[in-house]
Amino acid sequence: MLFDGAVAATVADTAQADGHTTADAVKAPTADQPVASKDTHGQTDAAPASAPVAVPGQSVVFVDSRVKDVDSLLQGVAPGTQVVQLDATKDGLQQIADYLDGHQGVSSVQIIAHGNAGDLWLGNSYLSADNVAARSAVLAEIGKDMNVGGDILIYGCYTAEGERGLSFVDSLAQLTGRDVAASSNRTGLGGDWDLEIATGNIESANVLSTTAMTDYQWGLATWTATNNANTGVGSLRAAIASAQNGDIVTFNGSMTVQLTSELLINKNITVDGDLNNDGAADVILDGQYRTRVIEVSSGSIVTLDGLVITRGLVSGNGGNGGYGATGAMAGGIFNAGILTLNNVTVTSNGASGGGGGGGVTGAFYGGGGGGGGGLGGQGGGHGGSAGPGTGTLGGQAGGGGVGGYGGGYDATHMGGRGGTTTGGAGGVGVSYYSNGGNGATATNGTISIGGGGGGAGWDKVGGAGGNAVGGIYNASSGTITIVGTSTISNNIGAGGGGGGGGGQGSNASNGGIGGRGVGAIWNKGTLLITAANFAALAGNAAASGAGGTAQGGGTTGTSPTSVATIYNDGGVLNTAYSPPPTATIVVADTSLRIGETSLVTITFSEAVTGLTNADLTIANGTLTAVSSADGGITWTATFTPSASISDTTNVITLDNTGVINILGTAGVGTTNSNNYTVDTVRPTASIVFTDTALRIGETSLVTITFNEAVTGLTNADLTIANGTLTSVSSGDGGITWTGTFTPSASITDTTNLITLDNTGVSDLAGNTGSGTTDSNNYAIDTVRPTATVVVTDNALRIGETSLVTITFSEAVSGFTNADLSIANGTLSAVSSSDGGITWTATFTPSASTNDATNLITLNNTGIADLAGNAGSGTTDSNNYAIDTLRPTATIVVTDNALKIGETSLVTITFSEAVSGFTNVDLTIANGNLSAVSSSDGGITWTATFTPTASITDTTNLITLDNTGVSDLAGNAGSGTTDSNNYAIDTVRPTATIVVADTALRIGETSLVTITFSEAVSGFTNADLTIANGTLTAVSSSDGGITWTATFTPSASINDTTNLITLDNTGIADLSGNAGSGTTDSNNYAIDTVRPTATIVLADTTLTAGETSLVTITFSEAVSGFTNAD
Incomplete structure (x- = not known):
């Protein structure tokens, strides 16, 4: 069958593959396969056959013949992959070596086969950890025929599991000299497609498509039975339980498996006992006459290969009264699935049907049928129960090769006898009952078996005897294909007797039919058997049970025709099956x-x-x-x-x-x-420069792509313009060649080609090219751009700007102000109107700067020509001077405390030489200034300040209007400048003198307060002239403005006009200005003379009645005088 892109029989080329995505899966633990952790096996390089450089080449997939559904698995396999299916009849490892010997140049060998820990099944032999050293010569040949650096990928379940698996993988790597990867867990259904263990550097990818791997419904495990026990670790039963769809179950050597219960196979597996693939069975499955050997359930796809199925036994139970017996369908194999028997012998298996129950209804008894007989002293069916009547009399259990006796109302009546090596007798009733039919006896001369006898009946049709087939039963859902050298022989089947019908005086019910006996195969489904295998049917024997009798007018039951070979029961039968030619x-x-x-x-x-x-x-x-x-x-x-x-x-x-x-x-x-x-096509080529515009420091990949792989290409076949090319080489087997082109230095050329002389190359078939092939054009510019920078106005002052012109040797891009270092100023954004050669901007000097040496510096590395070549180093402009500093000044009044008669030097110092400075530019407080003048070129100017008379002012400034002066660059000053503060005091101190008590008498004093117009110093009583009294020493408590003292008038003085006079010249204010003239106090009167009196009596001689004027004359006017005095 042709599948997508691959070859089924030998070698394949394939269609496009999907990407490979995998997921780890750990196999379920079983009795003989515990959970295995994912092994991180050290990556050890395999011994190389030659220099360890991987050589690209083809991939080959080898698929073992036992792998199921190969067509679907190989759908979408990677392009160029060769697929080889191994012949199951030949040494698989040798087949791989032989193929590679004739198909060298392979870099990836991928093997899909059934595996186990340290085992791999290839063709008709195992490659395992036990025999790998013995196959060293073949393995070395495989490695030699592969490319250097090649990989061997093994897709088989558990191949690299455990120490045995690791040893196996390491040995394969050492003996082939190639890197090997294999799986340490389950591969395929129920697992993944990862290869967890590797030696060396695995470079090959899985050639299977993701879809095919995901959809694949089979596994690649081999499960091995290591002992012949019925159950337990290492048993065949445990191996079958562990297996999953697509797996193989095999054996570690020839053996006879001793079964005590049937093997149920309900999955799609192969059980392989042909250990050396010689077409002969090496394993016996022995039922020991204790059980049927194998049952294949519906829906399962099973192959049995190289097995002997023997001594299986099924003994049918007798029917209960009124009912037929159960059949005994196949002592060897019961199949309801799809089963292939290849090189399988089914022999000496037996089956016996139970007897039918006697016909009965109502309140009467019908005898139970006897159980079918056994073989070899084993087995025996259970006798049926009598019934129904008013109670049930149970049948007896069979055993020891004897079927159980059918139930009756006593030990000798009604119940059919169990079969032994001969058929059991039919049940005998009391008067008027119908007897059951005898069970059949089937014998092939070596073994013999009997069906159970039917029970006696009364008033109903007797129950049918049980059918029996000794070898194989194929159910209606089953398909069996028998190929190879399979033999179905010496199997025996004996039917049970029919139950008795209506009794005498009861009714005319018929006796039950006897059970059919078949020796080899009973087919209700599809049976395909080759003519050779059909002809080999031999020694099989069968007998059918007798029908039950009838005494009430019914007829005796029939006895079906027995069939020793194949009984086709409505199925599809082909006894000359021929596999299609391949x-x-x-x-x-x-x-x-x-x-x-x-x-x-x-x-x-x-x-x-x-x-x-x-x-x-x-x-x-x-x-x-x-x-x-x-x-x-x-x-x-x-x-x-x-x-x-x-x-x-x-x-x-x-x-x-x-x-x-x-x-x-x-x-x-x-x-x-x-x-x-x-x-049959000459090689042609295309030459592609990846970078078609090359600049300084750049190289370009040059790719020469041929329409097919070529040899003989060297740089000698190439003509290379304006540069050099590294040696061309190919990494894909000669189709694509690459080299690196380096342009020559200091070149500008827009038209360049590399030209190939096609006659210098040949394809792998030996066809030479013809003519020449040109590459695409490439431009070279390996010249760096240079520049000049010109500042047009090289002497800049306040308010001035200058055009700046940057001229490049060629058009450039990427030029911005960020590439410029600008001294003492700013530059508008540079721009070009001629495509990038000439760039201009306006320079504005920084304010308050005075610098005679300035440059604009271009960082050439920030720009690039149109080819992308960056400049190098820096470029400076012409020098330019900047004076944007307005002149400033300081004004110092040397004497900052001026009094009467003093002057001060005033010094005006500018930050730089100025011109146009006159006294007009000055505002002078409380004084006048001589004309300013400079003796140092205009920096320092001096004049003499004379304060105004009669002024007292502590806050005075000389203010310069800076706008009236300009520096030598013409920059006018701005604002004003104040001098230091100076104080002026050209006012003499004055005083007032107040005598508090202006009328003083004896005992009185007066406060005298002298208040000056300002604080004074040097004031003492010596400066005072004091009339008619004395004054305590004057003193001041407020810093010299107010002075006080106490005046005491002189005694015996009577004077109304008195003054205290201050000589102002004796005192000075704090500036040192002396007073002038004198100051008088207010007038004060002094009367320190006591009044005296004279008393004159005018009539110095008085008589009665007379009065006399008395005149009292004081020395001065008095008050308070009364007669009381």
């Missing part, structure tokens, strides 16, 4: 070029007829008429490739349905040849 197609010359042809050989598995070229689809060529010289097995023809074709993936495909074998069986599906390459 073929391999080999194209001898797998690499064809102009003028060449190749022998094509088509080899069939057997002689066929009907093959013509019409059955062949031929890729890119023609084929002469096929013919055979050996009777139709081998057919040959000559293939001629088509002209002007270059195709590496070609196959010849055979439609197998067009041929038939000698039995008339047509082939199935399609078969592809090995892949062949057709190259």
